[in-house]
Amino acid sequence: MSTGIGVIGLYVHDQDEALDFYVSKLGFQVHADHRNGSYRWLTVKLPNQQFELGLFLPQEPVLDAKTAQTMREMVAKGAMPPLVLVVDDCRASYEKLRAKGVEFTQEPIARFGGVDANFRDPSGNAWKMVEARA
Amino acid sequence: MSERSAGSTGQDPALLRRLLRAKDRMDAASEEEWPVQRLASVSGVSPAHFARSFKEAFGVPPHRYLLTRRIERAKALLRDTDQPIIDIAFATGWSSLGTFGRVFKDITGESPTELRARERATAHELEHVPHCFISAAYRPNLKTAVSEKRRRKEANSESE
Numbered sequence: 001m002s003t004g005i006g007v008i009g010l011y012v013h014d015q016d017e018a019l020d021f022y023v024s025k026l027g028f029q030v031h032a033d034h035r036n037g038s039y040r041w042l043t044v045k046l047p048n049q050q051f052e053l054g055l056f057l058p059q060e061p062v063l064d065a066k067t068a069q070t071m072r073e074m075v076a077k078g079a080m081p082p083l084v085l086v087v088d089d090c091r092a093s094y095e096k097l098r099a100k101g102v103e104f105t106q107e108p109i110a111r112f113g114g115v116d117a118n119f120r121d122p123s124g125n126a127w128k129m130v131e132a133r134a
Numbered sequence: 135m136s137e138r139s140a141g142s143t144g145q146d147p148a149l150l151r152r153l154l155r156a157k158d159r160m161d162a163a164s165e166e167e168w169p170v171q172r173l174a175s176v177s178g179v180s181p182a183h184f185a186r187s188f189k190e191a192f193g194v195p196p197h198r199y200l201l202t203r204r205i206e207r208a209k210a211l212l213r214d215t216d217q218p219i220i221d222i223a224f225a226t227g228w229s230s231l232g233t234f235g236r237v238f239k240d241i242t243g244e245s246p247t248e249l250r251a252r253e254r255a256t257a258h259e260l261e262h263v264p265h266c267f268i269s270a271a272y273r274p275n276l277k278t279a280v281s282e283k284r285r286r287k288e289a290n291s292e293s294e
Contacts, residue, residue: 013148066142103155
């Protein structure tokens with residue numbers, strides 16, 4: 001029987017830039033950072049969760065050169081599936097993250113009994129930030 | 135000319151990321167005016183380069199993309215609120231009720247009043263779907279220019 005999701009990966013434009021964003025701005029911790037030649041297995045996690053978020057480069061030899069380029073374009077165009085980050089207080093997190101230079105694409109809006117805001121990581125991945133419902 | 139479907143356009147990802155920023159800005163405030171000049175400055179490119187690159191990246195010219203977002207918002211307001219149609223027209227970026235009604239019908243095939251009546255008659259159970267997906271589901275798919283769509287419709291009705 002499955003007992004949980006270990007890693008889900010994102011494609012990013014630049015792993016150093018992504019690492020800085022997820023750690024310095026969003027408050028994740030580095031979980032794994034292993035290099036093998038030009039390949040780098042990089043994952044981060046939140047302090048209170050086991051789940052790891054992989055920050056991967058679309059690159060050879062995992063992908064062929066053309067597919068890697070296509071994936072870089074897709075990420076930069078915001079075509080990757082949305083992600084949801086749960087926070088205690090959406091407005092407070094918005095103020096805090098915005099002050100750190102996070103690129104918000106929607107200010108906090110109260111609707112459907114909750115509050116949500118949208119931001120993007122430097123690569124173009126879209127996050128929806130929602131307040132945990134009591 | 136057929137428009138390019140999804141796939142690699144060979145564009146620089148750094149440029150695409152900046153074009154996405156202009157698209158995000160239209161998404162966040164589709165009721166505002168977005169002349170190419172303003173969008174181009176968000177993306178940090180020349181207006182001519184912007185218009186060409188945006189269409190190549192996202193399949194539609196920036197102005198048409200903006201129209202789809204405005205119509206999408208208008209549809210949501212017609213469905214979810216009791217606001218008078220003229221208020222919805224102004225709130226979604228049109229400066230006249232006449233233009234709004236005409237473009238709305240050209241794109242959706244029905245008038246704002248008709249759409250509101252039809253939506254009211256149907257039960258919705260979308261409370262559990264995040265807002266952005268609902269709005270995406272209601273976004274009109276504008277593959278041709280609005281004027282072209284109108285021309286074709288008129289041509290069809292004449293030939294009938």
